Amino acid sequence: MNHEVSLHGKTFTELIPAAQIQQRILEIATEINREYAKMKPLFLGVLNGAFLFAADLFKHVNHDCEISFIRVSSYAGTETTGQVKSVIGLNMEIEGRHLIIVEDIVDTGDTMNFLLNELDKHKPASVRIATLVFKPDALRNQLNLDYVGFRVPTDFLVGYGLDYDGLGRNLNSIYVLKP
Ligand code: 5GP
Numbered sequence: 001m002n003h004e005v006s007l008h009g010k011t012f013t014e015l016i017p018a019a020q021i022q023q024r025i026l027e028i029a030t031e032i033n034r035e036y037a038k039m040k041p042l043f044l045g046v047l048n049g050a051f052l053f054a055a056d057l058f059k060h061v062n063h064d065c066e067i068s069f070i071r072v073s074s075y076a077g078t079e080t081t082g083q084v085k086s087v088i089g090l091n092m093e094i095e096g097r098h099l100i101i102v103e104d105i106v107d108t109g110d111t112m113n114f115l116l117n118e119l120d121k122h123k124p125a126s127v128r129i130a131t132l133v134f135k136p137d138a139l140r141n142q143l144n145l146d147y148v149g150f151r152v153p154t155d156f157l158v159g160y161g162l163d164y165d166g167l168g169r170n171l172n173s174i175y176v177l178k179p
């Protein structure tokens with residue numbers, strides 16, 4: 001197998017092999033199956049990065065469930081304070097629903113923090129977070145992550161949905177940028 005990949009001229013080394021990713025997803029799905037059996041949860045996949053994780057996780061859910069996809073866009077605000085964010089694609093009725101946010105990575109946690117605040121305005125019955133990857137050393141928000149695939153150091157990752165300037169999402173393993 002290929003333990004190194006090159007994208008846009010940079011080299012990445014395999015960090016989490018495909019089989020480990022699939023095994024961990026199965027474990028998370030098993031927990032969700034136990035905890036949500038009668039709740040018809042609504043999975044909210046965060047595009048683009050989480051599309052593969054959301055799909056593979058969802059395939060293992062063995063009771064009634066729904067899925068929808070949203071996107072958190074950030075654009076430079078006119079104020080000097082910087083980023084203004086918005087949630088795109090939230091066109092399902094989520095009031096009273098049991099939500100499971102499916103995210104690729106929680107890094108600083110800014111995105112997740114923002115998303116939680118936005119979802120809360122629509123009065124869901126409950127909200128839990130499933131993230132495939134978590135970088136604990138980068139976290140700067142108070143967040144409770146319910147399902148975490150892998151804890152990793154604060155390095156740049158690609159693969160399994162994660163991109164480097166558009167490339168690498170199709171890789172089945174997760175790779176880390178070589179120093
Ligand atoms: P946060 O708001 O938690 O700082 O960042 C969350 C988003 O940043 C993730 O959903 C992901 O899109 C992006 N991100 C954070 N770390 C990485 C990384 O190592 N590689 C890639 N490709 N994206 C990342």
Ligand code: MG
Pocket residue numbers: 046047048049050103104105
């Ligand atoms: Mg993401």
